[in-house]
Amino acid sequence: MIPLSRPVITEDEKRNVLKVLNSGMLASGDWVEEFEKKFSSYIGTKFGIATSSGTTALHTALLALDIGPGDIVITTPFSFIATANAILYCGAQPLFADINPATFNISPESIEEKIKSLKNPSRLKALLITHLFGLTCQMDQILKIVRKYKLKLIEDCAQATGAEFKGKKAGSFGHASVFSFYSTKNLISGEGGMVLTSSPILEKQCRKIINHGRSGRFIHDRLGYNYRFNNIAAAISLAQLKKIDQLNAIRVKNAHFLSQNLQDIGWLSLPFVPLGYKHVFHQYTLKLTPSSKEKRDHISALRNRFVKYLQENGISAAAIYPKPIHRQPFYYRNGYKNIHLPEAEKVSQQVVSIPVHPLLKEKDLKKTIRAIKNFVL
Numbered sequence: 105m106i107p108l109s110r111p112v113i114t115e116d117e118k119r120n121v122l123k124v125l126n127s128g129m130l131a132s133g134d135w136v137e138e139f140e141k142k143f144s145s146y147i148g149t150k151f152g153i154a155t156s157s158g159t160t161a162l163h164t165a166l167l168a169l170d171i172g173p174g175d176i177v178i179t180t181p182f183s184f185i186a187t188a189n190a191i192l193y194c195g196a197q198p199l200f201a202d203i204n205p206a207t208f209n210i211s212p213e214s215i216e217e218k219i220k221s222l223k224n225p226s227r228l229k230a231l232l233i234t235h236l237f238g239l240t241c242q243m244d245q246i247l248k249i250v251r252k253y254k255l256k257l258i259e260d261c262a263q264a265t266g267a268e269f270k271g272k273k274a275g276s277f278g279h280a281s282v283f284s285f286y287s288t289k290n291l292i293s294g295e296g297g298m299v300l301t302s303s304p305i306l307e308k309q310c311r312k313i314i315n316h317g318r319s320g321r322f323i324h325d326r327l328g329y330n331y332r333f334n335n336i337a338a339a340i341s342l343a344q345l346k347k348i349d350q351l352n353a354i355r356v357k358n359a360h361f362l363s364q365n366l367q368d369i370g371w372l373s374l375p376f377v378p379l380g381y382k383h384v385f386h387q388y389t390l391k392l393t394p395s396s397k398e399k400r401d402h403i404s405a406l407r408n409r410f411v412k413y414l415q416e417n418g419i420s421a422a423a424i425y426p427k428p429i430h431r432q433p434f435y436y437r438n439g440y441k442n443i444h445l446p447e448a449e450k451v452s453q454q455v456v457s458i459p460v461h462p463l464l465k466e467k468d469l470k471k472t473i474r475a476i477k478n479f480v481l
């Protein structure tokens with residue numbers, strides 16, 4: 105089976121982990137600090153606060169920005185559920201804007217529509233965007249909205265380590281940005297995450313939040329959590345950081361090979377990379393766009409049959425994501441039943457992600473292409 109993702113672990117990671125084990129200093133320490141410094145400087149922010157996961161990094165960033173009960177945060181319905189859940193953890197309310205179906209990212213036009221429809225605009229505090237699948241959002245329009253409505257901007261970069269918009273890296277635009285180093289992401293540590301910011305005030309708050317509100321020895325001046333990272337995981341991610349550009353370049357090359365060979369298939373729409381964007385292909389995501397109305401009317405059934413067919417042919421494809429967040433049972437039951445976001449709902453029935461990770465061999469890519477070409481629609 106060709107897996108959908110696989111981490112690249114070499115001698116470098118193993119050597120680093122052994123050094124940590126031999127040192128006896130397994131919890132958060134020098135390795136974590138070094139990773140925070142190197143990663144934040146790689147992305148282009150002043151500070152990095154490493155956390156136990158991308159989810160805890162999201163929670164930490166929102167709390168540091170003072171998001172709390174009664175606040176509204178605009179976000180995307182087409183992301184991993186952690187993005188919206190972190191807003192709920194703070195007691196705030198996610199307000200979903202629709203997506204641009206060509207890029208899968210939140211639509212600036214829809215954000216403005218949602219803002220204009222607010223009955224009490226003073227409750228709106230922040231915009232939490234996700235750079236999905238490795239492609240950044242339309243940052244020029246997003247930044248315009250952020251300035252116009254005086255919002256806090258948080259970037260969820262869990263899938264976009266190394267992605268760029270007009271030469272600037274994802275994670276360098278927001279008041280705070282968040283990364284995940286979960287085992288399937290472009291840069292991994294097993295489990296882990298980071299909040300990046302260039303604000304010393306936010307940095308200080310984040311440090312407290314991840315460490316039980318600690319402000320000094322046995323002094324705790326706010327409510328906090330244990331969201332700390334650790335040296336073993338930092339040792340892995342420091343080794344990964346050295347080769348992230350190389351790993352992303354292989355993803356881009358694999359994506360290019362797939363696109364070159366799939367472009368003539370009429371019923372498929374391929375990943376779109378707008379001019380000026382650097383896509384890092386966390387996922388290579390196709391959309392099923394058949395011309396027959398009959399097939400379009402039953403698109404999710406066709407998509408599911410296509411995913412199953414690929415799996416039966418030894419290729420682990422997956423529908424990512426098969427349901428937008430507002431259609432997840434938990435959200436549906438808790439106030440989102442009458443929310444309609446047609447683009448996100450439609451796209452979630454069309455999408456199929458296929459393997460693009462750096463450990464694929466040319467024969468794996470060719471096998472995938474052959475299987476797709478032989479699919480009987």
Ligand SMILES: *Cc1c(COP(=O)(O)O)cnc(C)c1O
Pocket residue numbers: 157158159160183184186187234260262263284285286295296297
């Ligand atoms: C993976 C992911 C997260 C959560 O990260 P974890 O490290 O798994 O907690 C959040 N947002 C997006 C978009 C993700 O892909």
